[in-house]
Amino acid sequence: MLAVIDNQYQIDLSKPIDISIPLTNTEENPIAWYIEKPVIEPVVFGDWIGKVSEGKSSTNFNNIFFNPHGHGTHTECLGHITNDFYSINQSLKQFFFFSRLVTVAPEKIGEDFVITKEQISNALNITGSSHSQAIIIRTLPNQEDKKSKKYSNTNPPYLSEEAAVFIRESEIQHLLIDLPSVDREHDEGKLLAHKAFWNVKDTHNLNSDARFEATITEMIFVPNEIKDGDYLLNLQIASFENDASPSKPVLYAIETFDI
Template structure:
């Protein structure tokens, strides 16, 4: 089924490219931020167990305990770093965006691996095939190993986005930033969160400035298969309706024809 965007671009809605990581209660689940794996288990009332295979229930009736930031693909709003409460469910009101997928090998900087402004700038200048400014960017880091879907990131100092790169993305008019890392910021950064603040244009988390970008989002821990080529896509950014700073999410790409 074909859809037309802005009376100019076509996408085939029958060929979605899911770039989310599924959430499981197994050791295959990726984990960040020093927590344990998710828990998915049936509700128990006395001798009644909410699991059909146990023979005492006509339905499967599970509780799920997870953390959106640490257990897989998630989308967060400015409320992730502010004193006052902001909800992803209230911040994200549109769900389709023109997006650019770029692949970048982070640069070595001392003991860190860093995605720089010049890398983002170069990638965007060579990737885009659209005549309009993209609303979203998806950053795929290299090497692009399948193990990203199962990594235990805690205490590993993963690559991160330089503050100037995040500012450049903001100044380019991009509203939605997606990346295949557990955070756009360095794992241990003394709470500075420079890339988060630069992207959302936040100068004071205790008294939010008027020009902070309340309708912009960051999505972390995506996975884009290597066979998906860099270039322009239609992004469908799907979230669950949580009144929370972040929600598990399912970003889906459609190749622009």
């Protein structure tokens, strides 16, 4: 199935590139923020078990216990860091965006590996056009173990405050990254990159120019064979009235043509 946008871009909708990590109840599930793996188990009422293979139910009927921030690909709004409640379901009202995929190798700064403003600036200047509404950051090394990594107490790479400001000032609304957080794991609650990207100056008294419609998606995985450049992003979430939701970002290659 082909879609044409603005009589200029052709999208083959039959070739999606899923960059989400599935949620499972196995040891293969990635974990961050010091929690245990997700729980997926059948409902039990007395001797009735909601599992067809157990022979007492005509349906599979599972409860699922998980944390969107710690158990896989998720999309969050500024309500993640504010005193007042804001929901991702109310913040994200559009779902298709022109996006830019860039690859960076975080720089060693002291004991940390940091994605710098210069790296983001260079990557955006090198790849493609300037109409991006979203940036997708793939970090190096990019190994398959990202899909099952246990991040707690490992001090993963993160985004510098200056890089987050640059992304915001580039008028990019949606930031996607293959790390558990855009901020340092142990940062004394400063959350510098989150605040810079959402333009939040005071989490208890929100400024009027804070970016209510902007989102951050963390713990994605972009296979190495997917080339840097411009894509159409379909950012799918579940309709949770919560600061974050598990999400399924999907990319589509963009072809330009003349009509």
